Amino acid sequence: MMTLLKYEFMRNALLAGLLASFICGIIGVFVILKRIVFISGGIAHSSFGGIGLGYLFGLNPTLTTLLFSIISALSIGFVSRRTKLHEDTAIGILWTVGMSLGIVFVGLSKGFAPDLFGYLFGNILAVTFSDIVLMLVLSIVIILTIALFFKEFLILSFDEEFGGVVGVPTETLYLLLLSLVALTVVILMKVVGLVLVIAFLTIPAATSKFLTNDLKKMMLISTLLGALSVILGLWFSYSFDIASGATIVLTSAGIFLLTYLFKNLFRWITSF
Amino acid sequence: MKKEVIRLREVWVYYEKKLALKDVNLSVYEGDFLGIIGPNGGGKTTLLKVILGLMRPSQGKVLVFGLPPEKGRRFIGYVSQNPLFDRDFPIDVFSVVMMGRYARRGLVKRYTREDEMAVLEALKKVDMLDYKDEQIGKLSGGEQKRVFIARALVNDPKLLLLDEPLANVDAKVRGRFYELLRDLSKQMTIILVSHDIGAVSTYVKEIACLNQVLFYHGTKEIKKEDLEKVYQCPIDLIAHGVPHRVLREH
Numbered sequence: 001m002m003t004l005l006k007y008e009f010m011r012n013a014l015l016a017g018l019l020a021s022f023i024c025g026i027i028g029v030f031v032i033l034k035r036i037v038f039i040s041g042g043i044a045h046s047s048f049g050g051i052g053l054g055y056l057f058g059l060n061p062t063l064t065t066l067l068f069s070i071i072s073a074l075s076i077g078f079v080s081r082r083t084k085l086h087e088d089t090a091i092g093i094l095w096t097v098g099m100s101l102g103i104v105f106v107g108l109s110k111g112f113a114p115d116l117f118g119y120l121f122g123n124i125l126a127v128t129f130s131d132i133v134l135m136l137v138l139s140i141v142i143i144l145t146i147a148l149f150f151k152e153f154l155i156l157s158f159d160e161e162f163g164g165v166v167g168v169p170t171e172t173l174y175l176l177l178l179s180l181v182a183l184t185v186v187i188l189m190k191v192v193g194l195v196l197v198i199a200f201l202t203i204p205a206a207t208s209k210f211l212t213n214d215l216k217k218m219m220l221i222s223t224l225l226g227a228l229s230v231i232l233g234l235w236f237s238y239s240f241d242i243a244s245g246a247t248i249v250l251t252s253a254g255i256f257l258l259t260y261l262f263k264n265l266f267r268w269i270t271s272f
Numbered sequence: 273m274k275k276e277v278i279r280l281r282e283v284w285v286y287y288e289k290k291l292a293l294k295d296v297n298l299s300v301y302e303g304d305f306l307g308i309i310g311p312n313g314g315g316k317t318t319l320l321k322v323i324l325g326l327m328r329p330s331q332g333k334v335l336v337f338g339l340p341p342e343k344g345r346r347f348i349g350y351v352s353q354n355p356l357f358d359r360d361f362p363i364d365v366f367s368v369v370m371m372g373r374y375a376r377r378g379l380v381k382r383y384t385r386e387d388e389m390a391v392l393e394a395l396k397k398v399d400m401l402d403y404k405d406e407q408i409g410k411l412s413g414g415e416q417k418r419v420f421i422a423r424a425l426v427n428d429p430k431l432l433l434l435d436e437p438l439a440n441v442d443a444k445v446r447g448r449f450y451e452l453l454r455d456l457s458k459q460m461t462i463i464l465v466s467h468d469i470g471a472v473s474t475y476v477k478e479i480a481c482l483n484q485v486l487f488y489h490g491t492k493e494i495k496k497e498d499l500e501k502v503y504q505c506p507i508d509l510i511a512h513g514v515p516h517r518v519l520r521e522h
Contacts, residue, residue: 033361084288148380155371158357162423165324165350166375213407215362 004238009125016127017230017248019135020191020200025223026146027184028205029215030177033157037202039076039178042091044185044197046072046098051119051194052105061119062134065189069182072098077178081171122193122245124234131190138183145180153177154215191230192245199249200226207256210263225255274301276338277431277461278323283332285318292318293329294484302430305457307476308465314483316465317353320433323463324350337430346375349424351417353435359409365419366404369394372426394422398452413440414449421452432456434464450475 004010031040050068054061076094080087106113118126146153155163156173163170181201188197208221233248240247278300285293292315300306310316321327322334325341336344349372372394373387395401398418408416417437424432434453441449453462454475465482466472473479473492480488 033358035358151374151383152379154363154367155374158361158363158368158371159352161326161352162350162371163374164326165345165348166372167346167378168374169379209360209362213360213362213364218362 009127010234012127012129012132013124013234013244014230015132016124016135016191017234018227019132019139020188021204021226021230022223023139023142023184023187024200024204024226025208025219025221027142027180028201028222028226029208029219030146030153030157031181031201032205032209034177036178036181037198038088038091039080040181040185040201041198042076042095042098043069043073043178043182044188044194045095046076047182047185047189048102048120048194049098049100049105050102051116052102052109055109055111055113055116056105058109062131062186062189065119066138066183066186068098069185070179073178073182074175077175081174118193119189120193120195121243122189122191122196122248124191124244124248127190135187135190138187142180142183145176149173149176192248196245196249199252203249203252203256204229207252207259210259226252229255274303276300277302277304277336278463279333279335279338280322281333283322283329283334285315285322285327286330287318287327291484293322293486296332296482296486298480298486298488299490300431300461300463302461303457304461304463305454305475305477306463306480307472307478308463308480308482308486309467309469309472310465310482312467316467316482317435319482319486320350320435320463320465323433324348346427347430349421349427349429349432351420351424351432351434351437353439357408361407361409363408364405365395365400365408365411366391368408368419369423369426372423375427390426390428391422394426395419397425397456398422412442414442414445417441417449418452425456429460431461431463434462436466437464438466438468 005014031037047065047069049072050065051061053059053068054064057064072094076090079085079090079094083090106116115123115126152168152173155166155168156170156177160170184201185194185197188200192200204222204226205218207225208218211221212218229248229252233251234244236242236251237244237247276299278298280296280298283293283296284291296319308316308319318327322329323336323341324345325336334341337347338344369391370383370387373383373390376387377383392401392404395404398421400415400418400422403411403415403419408419411419417440437449437453438446453464456462457477464472464476477492478490479492480486
């Protein structure tokens with residue numbers, strides 16, 4: 001492992017992965033508790049439209065995706081809250097519309113789209129230093145927002161109706177939370193790819209929920225589990241020469257499964 | 273003259289094009305302990321939401337402590353029927369009750385030492401102080417309900433609104449539960465809604481019936497005709513001796 005770190009791309013990959021774990025540890029917990037896993041999936045997939053847009057106009061795809069994912073987040077949130085459409089219907093429509101737009105944009109752009117596969121399925125080894133700077137900036141925005149509105153997000157996740165009664169601006173905060181998910185999608189895009197983002201937002205937080213009843217500890221454990229998945233996943237990816245995004249996700253799912261089994265085994269043993 | 277706490281005049285509510293409340297008039301005065309009974313789907317929760325300003329009536333006037341509901345609700349403690357929270361939600365009893373103090377603090381501001389004292393005080397009132405560090409989902413239905421009452425009490429409300437307070441409460445602790453409400457009714461006005469006529473009528477001081485239309489005479493007596501209109505079928509009322517009598521002698 002240490003010998004791998006002498007390569008700059010490996011150091012960048014590790015740094016990007018750890019940063020992603022940290023952000024997912026925090027946002028993922030709210031995604032799980034507020035049950036917006038599929039909305040987040042919708043935001044992630046429809047963000048592909050942003051990548052297409054980048055190719056079409058020759059702009060930096062990360063920046064166009066940032067814009068596009070925030071627009072998708074607000075649209076999904078707005079449509080599911082303000083119209084009579086069921087939330088899952090709204091997700092189904094916007095999810096596919098965003099992806100289709102992406103495909104059309106890529107088709108319309110004259111050139112060849114070399115790293116398209118990387119955006120979809122992640123290519124952590126191609127993370128550049130400027131990507132890391134952008135990830136860092138977005139992470140700071142996310143952390144500050146969560147720190148500022150922690151007590152509001154807690155009420156929103158636990159009992160939104162009561163929040164309305166005590167004067168929490170629940171709808172605005174809900175849209176803000178979805179926007180934070182959108183920023184997280186952009187951070188994760190290079191690490192695991194748009195298609196797999198949802199795994200990283202869900203699995204570490206879901207695993208940590210087995211292990212603690214304390215929200216802040218849940219964030220900490222979730223971050224550590226994410227980091228473990230990145231490190232192990234990268235190592236597997238390097239050792240067996242398999243796509244890094246997929247190995248990281250599978251490692252994380254393996255940890256989830258083991259935790260689940262051990263927890264139940266422990267419960268079974270202590271029940272005697 | 274007692275102060276009027278709630279005033280609804282000619283209130284109509286349509287919920288997704290369906291009539292939910294029809295021409296409702298209601299005055300609740302300071303110190304009342306009003307039970308509103310009616311069948312499921314009869315508009316009980318809608319009525320509470322109108323009072324809380326969570327739902328706007330299609331027509332009519334609502335005053336809460338002489339103010340519009342959005343302003344007047346700061347004097348209300350609300351206990352919903354069945355908070356839809358996840359049983360594994362990583363939160364302890366203390367933090368749940370603290371949410372009630374949000375009304376005093378507002379956006380971004382931190383809870384203070386004063387808020388912590390208020391939380392402990394409220395937990396003591398409902399006899400749940402020993403459980404303050406427990407995870408909320410681990411408690412029984414009745415214990416959870418006490419915690420949610422504490423969350424409503426933590427702001428020293430002048431009016432307590434309870435939606436089906438007995439839902440999820442074990443039969444064996446229901447009596448104790450009503451005694452808690454009766455004690456609280458000495459300190460504040462209480463409105464509770466329930467579909468369970470028998471249980472409610474024993475403890476409350478006033479009774480109203482609601483099924484889109486509200487029947488209320490400011491007393492604990494219900495006319496049999498009213499009740500039949502409300503439930504739209506003949507009802508056999510059981511009168512339990514004089515102190516618990518609901519029906520006028522007939």
